[in-house]
Amino acid sequence: MTRQRLLQIVLVVLVLAYPLIVAGSPVWARLGALVLLAAIGASAWNIVGGYAGQVSVGHSVFFGIGAYSAVVTYTYLGLPPIAGAPIGMALSVLVAAVIGVPTLKLSGHYFSMATIAVAELVRVLSSTSEFLGGAQGLGGPPVPRGVLDLSFISATPYYYIFLAVLAGLLWLTHAIERGRMGFYLRAIKDSERAARSLGVSAGRYKLYAYMLSAAFTALAGSLYLTMFGFVDPESGFGILISVKMVVMAALGGAGQLFGPLVGALILVPLEELSNSYLGGQGAGLTFVVYGAIIVIIARFLPSGLLSLLDRRRPTASRASKTVDGHAD
Amino acid sequence: MSTILVQVVVSGLLLGAVYALFSSGLTLIWGMMNVVNFAHGDFVMLGMYTAVMIWTALGGGPWASVPAAAMLIATLGIASYFLLVRHIMRGPMLAQILGTFGLALFLRYGALWTFGANFKTLPDDLVGHSFILAGIRFEGARVLAGVVGLAVTLALHLLLTRTAIGSRMLAVSEDATAAQLMGIRPQRMQALAWGMAGAATGIAGALIATFFYTSPTVGETLAIVAFVTVSFGGFGSVLGALVAGLVIGVVESLSAYLIGPVYKDVIVYVLFVLVLWFRPQGLMGKA
Numbered sequence A: 001m002t003r004q005r006l007l008q009i010v011l012v013v014l015v016l017a018y019p020l021i022v023a024g025s026p027v028w029a030r031l032g033a034l035v036l037l038a039a040i041g042a043s044a045w046n047i048v049g050g051y052a053g054q055v056s057v058g059h060s061v062f063f064g065i066g067a068y069s070a071v072v073t074y075t076y077l078g079l080p081p082i083a084g085a086p087i088g089m090a091l092s093v094l095v096a097a098v099i100g101v102p103t104l105k106l107s108g109h110y111f112s113m114a115t116i117a118v119a120e121l122v123r124v125l126s127s128t129s130e131f132l133g134g135a136q137g138l139g140g141p142p143v144p145r146g147v148l149d150l151s152f153i154s155a156t157p158y159y160y161i162f163l164a165v166l167a168g169l170l171w172l173t174h175a176i177e178r179g180r181m182g183f184y185l186r187a188i189k190d191s192e193r194a195a196r197s198l199g200v201s202a203g204r205y206k207l208y209a210y211m212l213s214a215a216f217t218a219l220a221g222s223l224y225l226t227m228f229g230f231v232d233p234e235s236g237f238g239i240l241i242s243v244k245m246v247v248m249a250a251l252g253g254a255g256q257l258f259g260p261l262v263g264a265l266i267l268v269p270l271e272e273l274s275n276s277y278l279g280g281q282g283a284g285l286t287f288v289v290y291g292a293i294i295v296i297i298a299r300f301l302p303s304g305l306l307s308l309l310d311r312r313r314p315t316a317s318r319a320s321k322t323v324d325g326h327a328d
Numbered sequence B: 001m002s003t004i005l006v007q008v009v010v011s012g013l014l015l016g017a018v019y020a021l022f023s024s025g026l027t028l029i030w031g032m033m034n035v036v037n038f039a040h041g042d043f044v045m046l047g048m049y050t051a052v053m054i055w056t057a058l059g060g061g062p063w064a065s066v067p068a069a070a071m072l073i074a075t076l077g078i079a080s081y082f083l084l085v086r087h088i089m090r091g092p093m094l095a096q097i098l099g100t101f102g103l104a105l106f107l108r109y110g111a112l113w114t115f116g117a118n119f120k121t122l123p124d125d126l127v128g129h130s131f132i133l134a135g136i137r138f139e140g141a142r143v144l145a146g147v148v149g150l151a152v153t154l155a156l157h158l159l160l161t162r163t164a165i166g167s168r169m170l171a172v173s174e175d176a177t178a179a180q181l182m183g184i185r186p187q188r189m190q191a192l193a194w195g196m197a198g199a200a201t202g203i204a205g206a207l208i209a210t211f212f213y214t215s216p217t218v219g220e221t222l223a224i225v226a227f228v229t230v231s232f233g234g235f236g237s238v239l240g241a242l243v244a245g246l247v248i249g250v251v252e253s254l255s256a257y258l259i260g261p262v263y264k265d266v267i268v269y270v271l272f273v274l275v276l277w278f279r280p281q282g283l284m285g286k287a
Helices: A002-021 A026-051 A060-077 A081-103 A109-128 A156-178 A180-190 A192-197 A202-228 A233-237 A239-252 A259-278 A282-300 A306-310 A316-323 B003-033 B040-058 B062-088 B093-115 B140-162 B164-174 B176-181 B186-208 B218-233 B238-258 B263-278
Strands: B131-133 B136-138
Touching: A002 A026, A002 A156, A026 A156, A026 A180, A026 A202, A026 A239, A026 A259, A060 A081, A060 A109, A060 A202, A060 A233, A060 A239, A081 A109, A081 A202, A081 B263, A109 A233, A109 A239, A109 B093, A109 B218, A109 B263, A156 A180, A156 A202, A180 A192, A180 A202, A192 A202, A233 A239, A239 A259, A239 A282, A239 B093, A259 A282, A282 B062, A282 B093, B003 B040, B003 B136, B003 B140, B003 B164, B003 B186, B003 B218, B003 B238, B040 B062, B040 B093, B040 B186, B040 B218, B062 B093, B062 B186, B093 B218, B136 B140, B140 B164, B140 B186, B140 B238, B164 B176, B164 B186, B176 B186, B218 B238, B218 B263, B238 B263
Parallel strands: none
Antiparallel strands: B131 B136
8 A cells, every 4th residue: 555655646746747857848848738638628528428428429519619718708808718718618518408408318329429410510500600710710819918818838837737627627526436426427327227226317417427527628628729729610629529538538448537647648649749750641640540549449448448457456346347238 | 393493302312312322331230230330431431432543543434433342342341340340249338439430530541641631523424414304404423323322222121121131130130149049140140231231331432422522531421411311210221211311312402402501411410419319219210
């Protein structure tokens, strides 16, 4: 136990000191920030997709709402983009309720397909919307007007902002995981019918998980905008945004606290490296590799990388893994 | 009805027959093993590229590209079954979704890397010129696509419902263990289903390429069309897919004409969500 404690302290210190360790290299500082940002999105997805087992492939809706809320707040009200984050989160929760009430009744693949269709619908509509800048999208403040614009040249401030948000999100997820809602969600994931028969109001808890997940995905979208300063229908509502969240969580381990972070730690550097080494023509190849990795995980490691650690100590969680095969 | 409206409905029907053809591939696999192939649209896309390559490299028209695409995509389907689908079928649902989704990304961006992002089109008069009949203008390529689409879909339906091999496949889809006890090899039947679905999809792709632009991401939209068609027609029903395909073709044409081309996808997506909501078993499916 003390060794584990020591390891934890070393890890925390390393994470906190990361920007100082790589101080000489803006590339590495940026990479750290990007990993954390991706981990926020994937961890937000994990609440509904991992814990509750409702595989949404349309979370880009909420990411886009967050990003567009931030940029719209700047464009039309002249406020710092980050002021749009609470608006985006509130709007996302509302939209999640509107989408969730009908679609969460669907099980398994049907839910996934419905979420894809809704996301595509929103993407097409956003590209026709004059208010949202159409297919060109909208840009944030070109020159920072103050600290609140959160527009920095160095990636280090972003690193700490994202780290704080991720820590908060993981703390909240951990609290849910250990509380009553966590038990409900796992029960729903294993067998919704059994959960219902034991008196869990499955519909309501799935919706809570979906709305909470939506709020944090929107926050990730707003944070994305403060760093990149620009959003268009593809980078906000595109299907790849949703896919990345799912894949990162699944690679690390869906339904596990640190699963999405582990997935982000592997996939984000991979994407950045192949983009920088292969240049423009590498864009396609990055996703070829992405696709291959996903197929390999699905084929050989259906429960994610973190399940490799579990294998050493057989626990009760293994028994539950064998029964979640058929969610219907 | 004015002539232009008839024109719109006719082109919708012709398009719908092709939709029916590639959707029947999806519905076959879905009905038989309860697996959703998220890479289905990308199978169509590869069928389209087969036609483009056969034209640019060999100068061959649809008479060469349709059989070639059928064989190529059937092989791809069987390979996907043995290398991937067979293993993930019994796994957790997330693994099932990820498996075929990963395959979709792999194929889509592999095509982008190989063929580039540019849209490719086949010459307009490859299939013959357009002609006018009873005041309605018919384009050769679309007529060929519609007629072949209708014929192959019907043939697939008859094969599944009227032949011994169709009965065997139905037996496997109802109860693989019982079928095995009757001397049917479930894996062979499932592989055959993937092959047949691939062939239908490849044919549809080669036909679509004669009148539509080919690009690496075209499969994304086509996959959603196939999902909509299958959920309308009932999961596993080829005849249902045929009727639903024709309906969706007409709905798309009409909404493009009456509301605006941008909104044709929007209308289809909205219909999709409504059907999933009210009748998850499909409009014509059994409850």
